[in-house]
Amino acid sequence: MFSLRLALQSIFKDKWMNFLSMLSIGVMLFILVSVAIIVYNVERLTARLPERLTVMVMLKEGVAGEEIKAAQAVIKAEPAVKAVTFVSKERAMEDLKRSFKKDDFILKGFGENPLFDSFDVKIKSEGVHIDEVKRLIQKIKSMKGVDDVEYGEALMDSLYALKSGMRALGLSIGIVFVCSVTFICYTTVKILFYRHKDEIEVYKLLGATRWFVRAPFFIEGSIIGILGGMIGSGMLMGLYQYFIRRLIADIPMFAFMSIPLQFMYMLPVAGMLLGLGGSVLALGRLKY
Amino acid sequence: MIELENVSKAFGGYAALSNISLKVERGDMAFVTGPSGAGKTTLFKLLYLAEKPDEGTITIAGCNVADVKSSYIPLLRRNIGVVFQDFKLLNNKTVYDNIALTLRIRGFMEREIKERVHSVLKMVNLRHKVDNYPLTLSGGEQQRITIARSIVGEPTVMLADEPTGNLDEENEKEIMRIFKQINAKGTTILIATHNRALFRNTARKVFTLEGGMLRGEEE
Numbered sequence: 001m002f003s004l005r006l007a008l009q010s011i012f013k014d015k016w017m018n019f020l021s022m023l024s025i026g027v028m029l030f031i032l033v034s035v036a037i038i039v040y041n042v043e044r045l046t047a048r049l050p051e052r053l054t055v056m057v058m059l060k061e062g063v064a065g066e067e068i069k070a071a072q073a074v075i076k077a078e079p080a081v082k083a084v085t086f087v088s089k090e091r092a093m094e095d096l097k098r099s100f101k102k103d104d105f106i107l108k109g110f111g112e113n114p115l116f117d118s119f120d121v122k123i124k125s126e127g128v129h130i131d132e133v134k135r136l137i138q139k140i141k142s143m144k145g146v147d148d149v150e151y152g153e154a155l156m157d158s159l160y161a162l163k164s165g166m167r168a169l170g171l172s173i174g175i176v177f178v179c180s181v182t183f184i185c186y187t188t189v190k191i192l193f194y195r196h197k198d199e200i201e202v203y204k205l206l207g208a209t210r211w212f213v214r215a216p217f218f219i220e221g222s223i224i225g226i227l228g229g230m231i232g233s234g235m236l237m238g239l240y241q242y243f244i245r246r247l248i249a250d251i252p253m254f255a256f257m258s259i260p261l262q263f264m265y266m267l268p269v270a271g272m273l274l275g276l277g278g279s280v281l282a283l284g285r286l287k288y
Numbered sequence: 289m290i291e292l293e294n295v296s297k298a299f300g301g302y303a304a305l306s307n308i309s310l311k312v313e314r315g316d317m318a319f320v321t322g323p324s325g326a327g328k329t330t331l332f333k334l335l336y337l338a339e340k341p342d343e344g345t346i347t348i349a350g351c352n353v354a355d356v357k358s359s360y361i362p363l364l365r366r367n368i369g370v371v372f373q374d375f376k377l378l379n380n381k382t383v384y385d386n387i388a389l390t391l392r393i394r395g396f397m398e399r400e401i402k403e404r405v406h407s408v409l410k411m412v413n414l415r416h417k418v419d420n421y422p423l424t425l426s427g428g429e430q431q432r433i434t435i436a437r438s439i440v441g442e443p444t445v446m447l448a449d450e451p452t453g454n455l456d457e458e459n460e461k462e463i464m465r466i467f468k469q470i471n472a473k474g475t476t477i478l479i480a481t482h483n484r485a486l487f488r489n490t491a492r493k494v495f496t497l498e499g500g501m502l503r504g505e506e507e
């Protein structure tokens with residue numbers, strides 16, 4: 001209790017320095033969480049991608065009916081696959097003709113049907129990872145009787161690259177900012193500690209334990225972290241209210257954006273942990 | 289209660305204490321005297337573990353100082369009440385909070401702290417200054433506050449470094465009366481002073497330091 005009072009007194013005494021620290025922590029946590037939100041949204045977006053994907057499996061010429069049936073069953077048994085439809089080259093031709101309608105004379109130029117038998121593979125919409133789809137495609141490619149597999153490769157690959165890029169970026173920004181926030185708390189607490197050095201000397205001479213001397217600074221670091229986190233939450237709230245909502249209203253393309261509200265509660269907690277971590281680092285090796 | 293054996297301490301080649309051996313029994317009131325710069329404060333610093341001896345062994349309150357683990361130092365210091373020569377009062381805290389700090393460090397309840405602080409302030413006749421800040425007090429008053437702080441924790445050993453250095457004769461007598469009173473309750477007291485008049489008719493044991501060496505020991 002006494003430690004808490006000391007901590008609060010100390011925070012108020014150096015309120016400008018502490019406020020600046022809180023502000024920088026707030027801004028950093030805000031940037032951190034913004035990056036997290038972007039990564040989160042990219043993840044969400046790409047997680048639903050396979051559902052839009054139709055994989056066309058082209059079969060080799062002259063594969064027997066049983067073999068086709070067997071292959072279909074194998075593909076169907078894959079956990080990621082929702083449905084497999086066999087499309088014979090005759091069906092494919094009819095479809096093609098239908099789409100050309102009256103202009104089907106174009107097709108008359110071909111003597112024999114130039115198309116091929118194929119499967120239309122539909123991927124399950126929920127819980128299928130892009131990696132899994134890639135693996136599946138590799139597997140189908142290596143199956144007997146399969147000529148080639150056609151899918152939105154370019155699109156998928158670029159999204160895949162975007163996703164892993166975002167992840168790497170998010171992770172590195174995350175690490176940098178976590179370190180920075182810890183460092184700010186570390187420095188602030190260290191400065192506060194040095195300002196009270198004479199006082200602490202007296203405390204020690206009067207018989208204060210290491211814990212008693214350090215507790216107010218741990219509390220102080222945590223409080224600075226919490227308040228910094230709250231500033232970050234406030235900014236996030238502001239961003240959401242005044243920017244993203246309008247963006248979504250004006251440009252429907254951004255309707256998929258979502259900000260998980262848990263972030264708002266998480267920021268002060270994260271701030272507190274980092275603040276505490278910073279102060280422990282600052283005073284951890286305080287000797288007697 | 290306090291024992292030094294062949295203790296030496298040097299600061300960068302300058303011997304502040306050389307080969308000191310002395311013993312103060314439990315319940316004694318002893319004096320260390322000698323001119324300024326003789327090493328009295330250094331001796332005290334060794335006793336409350338603010339400095340380490342270069343040589344020799346020191347025993348205080350039943351502990352061999354060299355063997356004390358750093359986590360135990362605070363507990364040992366709680367058994368030693370020190371009147372610092374330079375007071376070491378916290379100028380941003382009131383008289384009350386300065387004295388109460390000793391007890392807060394020990395985890396006392398606020399109610400008991402209040403009781404004890406008022407009782408020691410009464411002993412040093414400064415009850416009316418309870419809400420003052422140290423810098424608004426005279427040197428003699430600050431000194432008495434320091435004495436009050438050193439006794440409020442009821443230590444088993446008291447080390448008083450020039451406790452009457454800033455006091456007039458009237459207050460000096462009063463302080464000596466307080467020390468005797470505390471000593472009568474069983475507290476061992478070691479007082480450093482350059483003022484021989486202080487112990488002329490009270491001393492049981494006087495150690496005389498000069499240039500870091502023990503010159504004499506009188507019973």
Ligand SMILES: Nc1ncnc2c1ncn2[C@@H]1O[C@H](COP(=O)(O)OP(=O)(O)O)[C@@H](O)[C@H]1O
Binds near residue numbers: 300302303325329
């Ligand atoms: N921390 C220190 N560094 C260097 N010299 C010191 C230090 N402390 C004390 N001394 C020297 O040791 C000698 C004894 O000092 P001190 O113990 O304060 O004497 P006294 O208290 O008897 O006046 C002095 O000459 C002083 O200058």
Ligand SMILES: [Mg+2]
Binds near residue numbers: 328329330373449
């Ligand atoms: Mg001295």
